[in-house]
Structure formats: C-alpha cells, structure tokens
Amino acid sequence: MMNVEIxxxxxxxxxxxxxxxxxxxxxxxxxxxxxxxxxxxxEMMTRSGGTTFPQVFVGAVHVGGCDDLYALDRDGKLKTLLETGALA
Known part of the structure; x- marks a missing residue:
C-alpha cells in the first residue's frame, strides 16, 4: 500500500x-x-499548486481534492493507485 497524505x-x-x-x-x-x-x-500550496482543502497525495501522485479522490474511486482507479503508485 502506497503512502497517503492529506x-x-x-x-x-x-x-x-x-x-x-x-x-x-x-x-x-x-x-x-x-x-x-x-x-x-x-507546504500544501507548494506541493500541489492548489489553495483549497483538502489536497490528497498517494505516493508521488497528487490526486487533487475530495471530488477528484471520489472520482478515482468510482472509476476503480484509486485501488490501483494505492497498490502501484501509478494511474492506469
């Protein structure tokens, strides 16, 4: 499982x-x-370029905010990202 930061x-x-x-x-x-x-x-703004909360990172990948996180989950891509650190 990849390191996740929020x-x-x-x-x-x-x-x-x-x-x-x-x-x-x-x-x-x-x-x-x-x-x-x-x-x-x-620190968040420097890493993500974003100014809104939350900002989520999985490994080295900047996922984005809450809606982005849920979209990845809906599309079945969050599981892959958590396992491999890459988006398919």
Missing part, C-alpha cells in the same frame, strides 16, 4: 468526506491539519 483544515466538509473514504481505502494515511499547524497550508 492536507486538511478544521470545519471543512470536503476534508471530512475525503477522510471517510480514506478511512476505508487507505487506513493509516497521514493527515496534515493546517488549522493546528499553519505552516502546512504553505
């Missing part, structure tokens, strides 16, 4: 939704909460 902030419904899916598909993911540690917002 950048979140408190009060974000999309973050909560993304974490629910990751709880099922990739338990043991690493969460970086920018509310608790503000430096994570800048």
């Amino acid at each position: 950048y979140t902030r408190d009060g974000c419904g999309y973050c909560t939704r993304a974490k629910k899916l990751l709880d099922v598909r990739a338990p043991g993911y690493t969460e970086y909460n920018a509310t608790v540690e503000p430096k994570y917002r800048e």
Whole structure:
C-alpha cells in the first residue's frame, strides 16, 4: 500500500468526506491539519499548486481534492493507485 497524505483544515466538509473514504481505502494515511499547524497550508500550496482543502497525495501522485479522490474511486482507479503508485 502506497503512502497517503492529506492536507486538511478544521470545519471543512470536503476534508471530512475525503477522510471517510480514506478511512476505508487507505487506513493509516497521514493527515496534515493546517488549522493546528499553519505552516502546512504553505507546504500544501507548494506541493500541489492548489489553495483549497483538502489536497490528497498517494505516493508521488497528487490526486487533487475530495471530488477528484471520489472520482478515482468510482472509476476503480484509486485501488490501483494505492497498490502501484501509478494511474492506469
């Protein structure tokens, strides 16, 4: 299973939704909460180019946000990404 990282902030419904899916598909993911540690917002923006929460990474692949994560899961690609670190 690939390393999974998610950048979140408190009060974000999309973050909560993304974490629910990751709880099922990739338990043991690493969460970086920018509310608790503000430096994570800048780190997230540098890594992803995105400014919205959440931002999800699987291995070296930037998945994107919550909707992107769910789209990969719907298409059956999230499982492959978690297993191989690559999108088919």
